[in-house]
Amino acid sequence: MATETNLTQGVSLDHHHDDHGHEHHEESFISKYIFSEDHKMIGKQFLITGIIWAFLGGAMSVIFRLQLGFPDMELTFLKPFLGHWLDSAGKLDPNYYLALVTMHGTIMVFFVLTAGLSGTFSNFLIPLQIGARDMASGFMNMLSYWFFFAASVVMFSSLFLDTGPAMGGWVVYPPLSALPEAIPGSGAGMTYWLISMALFIISTLLGGINYITTVINMRTKGLSFSRLPLTIWAFFLTAIIGLLSFPVLFAAALLLIFDRSFGTSFYLSEIYMNGEPLHNQGGSAILYQHLFWFLGHPEVYIVLLPALGITSEIIATNSRKPIFGYRAMIGSMIGIAVLSFIVWAHHMFVTGMNPFLGSIFMFLTLIIAVPSAVKAFNYITTLWRGNIIFTPAMLFSIGLVSVFISGGVTGIILGNNALDIQLHDTYFVVAHFHIVMGSASFFGFMAGVYHWFPKMFGRMMDEKLGYIHFWLTFIGIYLVFFPMHYIGIAGFPRRYYSHTSFDAFSTFTDLNMFISVAAIVTFLGQTTFAFNFIWSIFRGRIAPENPWNSNTLEWTTPRLPGHGNWPGKIPHVYRWPYDYSKPNADKDGFTDFIPQHIPLSQTPHSNLEHENEIMNDQYVEDDLKINEQK
Amino acid sequence: MNALFIGLATVLILSILFLLFRIQSLVTIVKGSHQKVGLSNKVNGALMLIVPIILLALTVWYSPIAAKNFLPVASEHGIVTDRLFWISITVVSIMFLITNAGLFWFAYRYQYKEGRQASFFHDNTRLEVFWTIVPAVIMALLVFFGWKAWSDIMTEPPKEAVKIEIMGKQFAWQVRYPGKDKEFGNHDFRLIDDVAGNEFGIDFEDAKSEDDFLARELYIPKGQPVLFKIRARDVLHSVFAPHFRVKMDAVPGMPTHFHFVPNVTTEEMRTKLNNPNFNYELACTEVCGRGHFAMKFTIIVVEPEEYNKWMAEQTPFLENNPQFKGKGLSDLRKKNLAKKKSAKESKEQASL
Numbered sequence: 002m003a004t005e006t007n008l009t010q011g012v013s014l015d016h017h018h019d020d021h022g023h024e025h026h027e028e029s030f031i032s033k034y035i036f037s038e039d040h041k042m043i044g045k046q047f048l049i050t051g052i053i054w055a056f057l058g059g060a061m062s063v064i065f066r067l068q069l070g071f072p073d074m075e076l077t078f079l080k081p082f083l084g085h086w087l088d089s090a091g092k093l094d095p096n097y098y099l100a101l102v103t104m105h106g107t108i109m110v111f112f113v114l115t116a117g118l119s120g121t122f123s124n125f126l127i128p129l130q131i132g133a134r135d136m137a138s139g140f141m142n143m144l145s146y147w148f149f150f151a152a153s154v155v156m157f158s159s160l161f162l163d164t165g166p167a168m169g170g171w172v173v174y175p176p177l178s179a180l181p182e183a184i185p186g187s188g189a190g191m192t193y194w195l196i197s198m199a200l201f202i203i204s205t206l207l208g209g210i211n212y213i214t215t216v217i218n219m220r221t222k223g224l225s226f227s228r229l230p231l232t233i234w235a236f237f238l239t240a241i242i243g244l245l246s247f248p249v250l251f252a253a254a255l256l257l258i259f260d261r262s263f264g265t266s267f268y269l270s271e272i273y274m275n276g277e278p279l280h281n282q283g284g285s286a287i288l289y290q291h292l293f294w295f296l297g298h299p300e301v302y303i304v305l306l307p308a309l310g311i312t313s314e315i316i317a318t319n320s321r322k323p324i325f326g327y328r329a330m331i332g333s334m335i336g337i338a339v340l341s342f343i344v345w346a347h348h349m350f351v352t353g354m355n356p357f358l359g360s361i362f363m364f365l366t367l368i369i370a371v372p373s374a375v376k377a378f379n380y381i382t383t384l385w386r387g388n389i390i391f392t393p394a395m396l397f398s399i400g401l402v403s404v405f406i407s408g409g410v411t412g413i414i415l416g417n418n419a420l421d422i423q424l425h426d427t428y429f430v431v432a433h434f435h436i437v438m439g440s441a442s443f444f445g446f447m448a449g450v451y452h453w454f455p456k457m458f459g460r461m462m463d464e465k466l467g468y469i470h471f472w473l474t475f476i477g478i479y480l481v482f483f484p485m486h487y488i489g490i491a492g493f494p495r496r497y498y499s500h501t502s503f504d505a506f507s508t509f510t511d512l513n514m515f516i517s518v519a520a521i522v523t524f525l526g527q528t529t530f531a532f533n534f535i536w537s538i539f540r541g542r543i544a545p546e547n548p549w550n551s552n553t554l555e556w557t558t559p560r561l562p563g564h565g566n567w568p569g570k571i572p573h574v575y576r577w578p579y580d581y582s583k584p585n586a587d588k589d590g591f592t593d594f595i596p597q598h599i600p601l602s603q604t605p606h607s608n609l610e611h612e613n614e615i616m617n618d619q620y621v622e623d624d625l626k627i628n629e630q631k
Numbered sequence: 632m633n634a635l636f637i638g639l640a641t642v643l644i645l646s647i648l649f650l651l652f653r654i655q656s657l658v659t660i661v662k663g664s665h666q667k668v669g670l671s672n673k674v675n676g677a678l679m680l681i682v683p684i685i686l687l688a689l690t691v692w693y694s695p696i697a698a699k700n701f702l703p704v705a706s707e708h709g710i711v712t713d714r715l716f717w718i719s720i721t722v723v724s725i726m727f728l729i730t731n732a733g734l735f736w737f738a739y740r741y742q743y744k745e746g747r748q749a750s751f752f753h754d755n756t757r758l759e760v761f762w763t764i765v766p767a768v769i770m771a772l773l774v775f776f777g778w779k780a781w782s783d784i785m786t787e788p789p790k791e792a793v794k795i796e797i798m799g800k801q802f803a804w805q806v807r808y809p810g811k812d813k814e815f816g817n818h819d820f821r822l823i824d825d826v827a828g829n830e831f832g833i834d835f836e837d838a839k840s841e842d843d844f845l846a847r848e849l850y851i852p853k854g855q856p857v858l859f860k861i862r863a864r865d866v867l868h869s870v871f872a873p874h875f876r877v878k879m880d881a882v883p884g885m886p887t888h889f890h891f892v893p894n895v896t897t898e899e900m901r902t903k904l905n906n907p908n909f910n911y912e913l914a915c916t917e918v919c920g921r922g923h924f925a926m927k928f929t930i931i932v933v934e935p936e937e938y939n940k941w942m943a944e945q946t947p948f949l950e951n952n953p954q955f956k957g958k959g960l961s962d963l964r965k966k967n968l969a970k971k972k973s974a975k976e977s978k979e980q981a982s983l
Binding site: 269360499579 | 724778784826861864882
C-alpha cells in the first residue's frame, strides 16, 4: 500500500475521483465532444477517425489482393461496394485497380499513420506527460482536427466520382497526375486529392506548431529536456520534421494545381497526348519527384518516430527496467531527424539523376542505418535481465522491434544504388516499406492504444482478445510481406494489375495466392481489435489510475482526467521517467517503480550518487515547500 | 436462400464467439486473475520462441523453392550486382538473425517471475560505442562496394556502343535504330503524328534520319556495349529489362540513357533453361496508366555476326514511308505560320 499513498503525494491534496473538471462550467455536448478544445478529446477524435480510415484502407488492399491472388475470380459479390469499378464480367477494371492502390497508399500513409498515430498520441500524451493543463493553443488544436476531418471528407467523396479517385500511385507523379487524358483518375479525382492534401497539410502544421510550442514552453517544474519521456522526445522531433517538410509538399501540390488548371509548365514538357502535341515546354517531371520526396522521405520518420517513442516507453515499463541508453536513444532520434532530410533522392536513383548525386545519396542513406541500428540494440538490451510482463501493448512493442529490424535490413540493400537498379519499383520495395514503415508504425499505433486506453476511456481493454489480436497480426504480417521479398528478387514490378503478360513474371502464382489469403485473414483478424475497442469503451473493466505501474506523469491523474488534467496542483518532476527496479527502492517504501513526481528526498536509500548531489543543491527549496503543504 | 444460410451461420458463430468472450472475461474477474501475472504470461513467453522458430523453418524450407523462379543474369554488370546483392543479403540476414534471436530469446528468457528483480542496467558507454561502430563499419564496406559497382555501371557510354532509342508511350515501347551512319536523326515532339505514322516525331529534314529504322523486336549483339537512349512522349515510363539488370526511367522532356554489355544470347539462354520458348523481355516499372502492366517488348540477343546480318536486312523508315521525305521542323513552322495567318485573316474579316 505504500506505493498507493506515494502515488498521490505531491499531486493533489484533495482527491476527487469522478469530480473531474470541477473548476470549469458544465460543457454542452457540442463543445465537449465535437468542437472540443481539450487535447484528450481531440486525441480521441484523431484516434477514432484514424481507425475508421485504417479499416477502409485495409479493405481496399483486400480487394486488390483478390485481384493479384485470384486473377480469374469473379468479384460480382462485391458489386454493391464497387459498382462500375467492376466490368460486366465481374472483373476489376485496371484503372480502378490503380485507384485502389493509390487510395490505399494515401490513406495509410497520411490519414492512418500520420494523423491517426501522431495526431492521437501527440495530442493525448504531450500535455499529460509533461504536466501541462492543455496544449499551448486549444483552439488551433481543435482546428487541426477539423482540417483533418475536412481533408477526410474530400478524400472520401473522391471515391464516388464518376471518373474515379486519383489513380497515379500515392506519389502522384506528373505528367500522369497532371493530364486527365492520360488516366480518368487525373480528372476530378486528382483535384479532390490535391484539395484534400492541402487541407491535410494545414492540419498537420497547426498540430505541429502546437506540439512544439507546448513541449518547449509548458513542461512542469523540474521536467528538463534530459528528463523527458522518450515518447515526448519522439513527438517533438516528429513535429519539427513535419513542420519543415510538409510545406514543401504543399508547394509541390500547388505547382501541380497550376500545371493542371492554369496552363503552366512546371512539371510538363514535350508531351504528345490524344493526337496532338501540348504547348508545355521546359518543365521538369523530376522536379516534382524531388519536391515530393523532400517530404516523402522525412514522412517515413514522421510515421515511424512516434511509434518508436511509444515502444520505448512500453518496453521499459513492462520489462520493469530503465530503457537502455536513454541518451543514446535521444541522440539517435535527433540523428535520424536530421539525416531524414538529406536522403530523399534514394527514391530516385534510376530517374536519370546525375550518377554522382546518386553516390552522395547512397552514402547519406546508409549512414542513417547506424542510429536506427543503435535504437534496435538498445531495445533488445532493455529486455535483457528484465522481468517482462506481456501485456498486449508489450507484445506489439516487441513485434515492432522485430519488424523494424526485418524491414530495416532490407533498406541497406535498397539504399545501395547499384542494387537498387534491379530492385527499384519491384515487390522487394513493397515488402521493405510495408514491413519497416507500415507494420512497425502500425504496431506502435496498436501498442499505444492498448497501453493508454485505460487513461483515455477509464476502462481496460480485454487482454485475451489483445493477445489473439497480436499473434494473428504478427504472424499475418510476416506471412503477407516476407514472401514479397522473393517476388521482388524475381523482378516482379509493383502496381501491376496482372503479371501474366510477361513470361518472366508468370511464376509465383501459388505464392501470390498464399499472400492474398494471409492478407484477408490478417485483415479479418483486426475485427478482434475493433470489437475489443468498442466493447471496452462502454463495458470494459474499470481501470485503476496506474494499471501498468508506470512512472510518467499521466498516471498521476484521476481515472478520467477532466479538463485541466489534474484536479489539484500540477505535479513537479524530480527524476527521469525510468526508475524501474531501482536497487534499494524497497527500503524507501516503493516496489519496482518510482514515479517521476516523487522527490529525491523521499528516496534516500535508492538515490544514486549524482542524485544525492542534485538533491542537496537544487531540491532543498522544493522539498521544504512540500513539507509545508503537508 | 444460400445467402440466408451464410448470414445465419455467421450470426451464430459470432454469437458463440461473443459468449466465449463474456464467459472468459467474467471468469477472469471472479478469479481475480487479472490482478496478477499468470498463465497467459507464460503462454505468451513460450510463443515468443515457438512462433519465430516456425517462421524461420518456413523460410528455410521455402527459400530454395522460390530461388528456382529467380531470373538468370545475362549482362556483364549484372554479374557484379548480383554477386553484391547476394553478399549483402547474407550480411543483412546474419544481422537479422542475431538481433531477432536476441530479441525473442530475451523476451522468453526474462519473462516475469515472481520475486525476481530486474536489473537496473541502463547505461554502458563501451557497449554503445561498440554497436555504433560495428554497423558503421559494415555499412561502410557495403557502401564502398556498392559505390564501386555503381560508378562502373554509370560511366560515360563508350563511343563504339551500339545505340538504340527506346521510347515509351501509353502503352507500348517503340524502338528506333540509327541505321548505317550510326547517328539518329533529330526528333521533335511537335512532329509526332500518329495518324500519318510518324510516332517518333522524327525530323526528316535532318539527313541523319534518312537511314533510321524502327524495329518490332529489340536486337542487340552479345559481348558488345549497348546504349539505350531512353525517352517518353506522354507520361513517365521506366525501361526495365530484368534479365540484364537494367532499369532507367523514361521521362518526357528529359532524355536518359543506360549502357550495358549483354553476355548470353537468346539461343544460349534457351538451351541453358531448357525452354525453347524463352525470350528476354522489356517491361515498364513506372506506373503509366491502364495498360501499365502489359507494356511488353521482346529483346533478342544474338552473336555479333548475326546482328550485322540482321541490320543489313532492315530497310530505312523513309524508304517504307516516302511521303515523309523532307518533312521536318521548318516545314512545320511554315504550316503553323500559314495557319496563324489564315486565322488572323478570318478574325479580321469577322471583325469587319
